[in-house]
Amino acid sequence: MLKVPDHQVAGHQAGGGKLGPLVDDSGHFYKPLQSDERGSHEVAFYTAFSTDTRIPDHFRKFFPVFHGTKLLEASDGSGLYPHLALEDIVSGRTNPCILDAKIGARTWYPQAAEDYLQKCLKKDRETACLELGFRISGLQVYGNKLTGLWKPDRHVIQSSSVEDSKLALRKFISSNPSTDSDIKPDCSFASTVYGGPDGILAQLLVLKSWFEEQTFYHFYSCSVLMVYDKESILQGKNRGAQIKLVDFAHVIDGRGVIDHNFLGGLCSLIKMITDIVTSPST
Amino acid sequence: MLKVPDHQVAGHQAGGGKLGPLVDDSGHFYKPLQSDERGSHEVAFYTAFSTDTRIPDHFRKFFPVFHGTKLLEASDGSGLYPHLALEDIVSGRTNPCILDAKIGARTWYPQAAEDYLQKCLKKDRETACLELGFRISGLQVYGNKLTGLWKPDRHVIQSSSVEDSKLALRKFISSNPSTDSDIKPDCSFASTVYGGPDGILAQLLVLKSWFEEQTFYHFYSCSVLMVYDKESILQGKNRGAQIKLVDFAHVIDGRGVIDHNFLGGLCSLIKMITDIVTSPST
Known part of the structure; x- marks a missing residue:
């Protein structure tokens, strides 16, 4: 049920040899790891932040929920690729x-x-x-x-x-x-x-x-x-x-x-x- | 009654061919105009700000009072030089x-x-x-x-x-x-x-x-x-x-x-x- 998101306004998008994010219909947003150190850096941040007890819930709510990383068929169909599994922020909103x-x-x-x-x-x-x-x-x-x-x-x-x-x-x-x-x-x-x-x-x-x-x-x-x-x-x-x-x-x-x-x-x-x-x- | 201030911690100081500020005993601080465009720039700011009616008094009090510019004998005795006449912030404080x-x-x-x-x-x-x-x-x-x-x-x-x-x-x-x-x-x-x-x-x-x-x-x-x-x-x-x-x-x-x-x-x-x-x- 993976598809290219309908409502992306910034960031890397699928096409032109670049991988783009994917969404499913259960409210997840899959962001392909950037290939250089930025990808591992972002995973490291989400991993550390999601278990950081110094962050009160009323501030944590401003961050997308992190569901780990997942190997998924890349948006260009080129094979399995690691993605960040995140909360899809626009899920359930029509327009x-x-x-x-x-x-x-x-x-x-x-x-x-x-x-x-x-x-x-x-x-x-x-x-x-x-x-x-x-x-x-x-x-x-x-x-x-x-x-x-x-x-x-x-x-x-x-x-x-x-x-x-x-x-x-x-x-x-x-x-x-x-x-x-x-x-x-x-x-x-x-x-x-x-x-x-x-x-x-x-x-x-x-x-x-x-x-x-x-x-x-x-x-x-x-x-x-x-x-x-x-x-x-x-x-x-x-x-x-x-x-x-x-x-x-x-x-x-x-x-x-x-x-x-x-x-x-x-x-x-x-x-x-x-x-x-x-x-x-x- | 002009003298080199006792309590300067930063900024240009008299000595080594450079002009420094002067103070008098009536609570004025005289800052020699910097010779490049910085000097005229600072005069322009004080002039505009001191008459800027958009600045409420409870914020204005954070700025030194401006008393115009004055030609004074420079700190190195080299002759008359234009100075900003300002409120001496440490005037009346002993240590x-x-x-x-x-x-x-x-x-x-x-x-x-x-x-x-x-x-x-x-x-x-x-x-x-x-x-x-x-x-x-x-x-x-x-x-x-x-x-x-x-x-x-x-x-x-x-x-x-x-x-x-x-x-x-x-x-x-x-x-x-x-x-x-x-x-x-x-x-x-x-x-x-x-x-x-x-x-x-x-x-x-x-x-x-x-x-x-x-x-x-x-x-x-x-x-x-x-x-x-x-x-x-x-x-x-x-x-x-x-x-x-x-x-x-x-x-x-x-x-x-x-x-x-x-x-x-x-x-x-x-x-x-x-x-x-x-x-x-x-």
Whole structure:
């Protein structure tokens, strides 16, 4: 019952000689191990984190549940390949709106090799990352019947300016998202998706409180995924918006210092979302 | 009545062909304009900031009062030279303990020229800056009669490791500061200087709340100065510990984004001071 996921907005995708993730219908997401040390690094993180008793449950819930590793037929049919077995975050959501924000002005860690550092630095400077403290890596938004699905090209979205990024955060909770710059996003879901006691903003603030405290892990090149679906919201269903951290191939030991790079970027995202909740019609 | 200040722990000092600051006995601190664009940049910042009506008074108090610029006989006697006229932060304190922490893992701004960027990046990597989110640029601590003044060489303090920096933050509020690594700092002033409703930690948290909000200015290579004197504390006098931001030669327009680089570093400093207040005897 394995298939290519319908709703991937960032990260490696199947095709062009690259392996992509797979999902099954029991709510699992299978991510092929990256072939270099990133793959083993990510397995090591999930393994350590899933048994780390220092992580309280109300912060642990921001991480996908880890179900170990599994050998599966690769997405390109080339044979058995090791995959991380994870919780499928969008499982059960029919038309999920998804935004992937890679957090941190700096995507490289202090001990990184010189060539890796300079490569990351170049990209951080070319994107809005350095200015914004995060960058939007991908998104998809289901609009109304007229506007349909809006899923901008990921290369376009990754090269967004600061203003483009602000606009994308508005479009994400609008019923009329569109590439057309003349159409002003209506932000009609700002109060229900971003706002409210269980909304995305409230969840980001809980996450922030953990990052102000925790000195165990530093998360480089890691994303906050925001997910919701309009039908659930419109029908007042229980299952509201949700955030999850994803991509842990570059997590390092915090060595007694908070992850100020992640925290700073997170605060920048929080400020922008707060502004939208406060003034949705600006 | 101009003289070289008794209590400077960081920044340019008079001597070796360089101009240094001067103080008078009416509570003014005169900082010679740096000769390149940094000097005019800092004047421009003070001029704009001092009349910026967007800054509430309870945040403005963290900045030295600006009294304009003045032509004064330079510290090396070489003639008249333009100086910034500022509030002398340690004026009236007999034996002030001072710590200068340069805030931010990154001391260069996104639009910086390539050579300047690489020079700063090199220094940020060589110091604890990148790991810690700040670096201690200098400090002096008056101990008890036996230990006297502890003022480590600024080059030594600037090359402190993460652990050295944590230790310096403990020594700063101890009665027995010493370079001798066998002497454990007693942290006897932790609760009165760092803690309490008007202590340094409370002030840093107010400053933090401003940085979570303000998108007007980004402060690169700017320091938080912490000042207190033990006599005032021991005599239970009104004038307790104080923090001030100093050094604004590299402030740029925030362009609608929070200063996540400064905020992240500030949160790292706050976390370390919180740990000392919580566990002074560790």
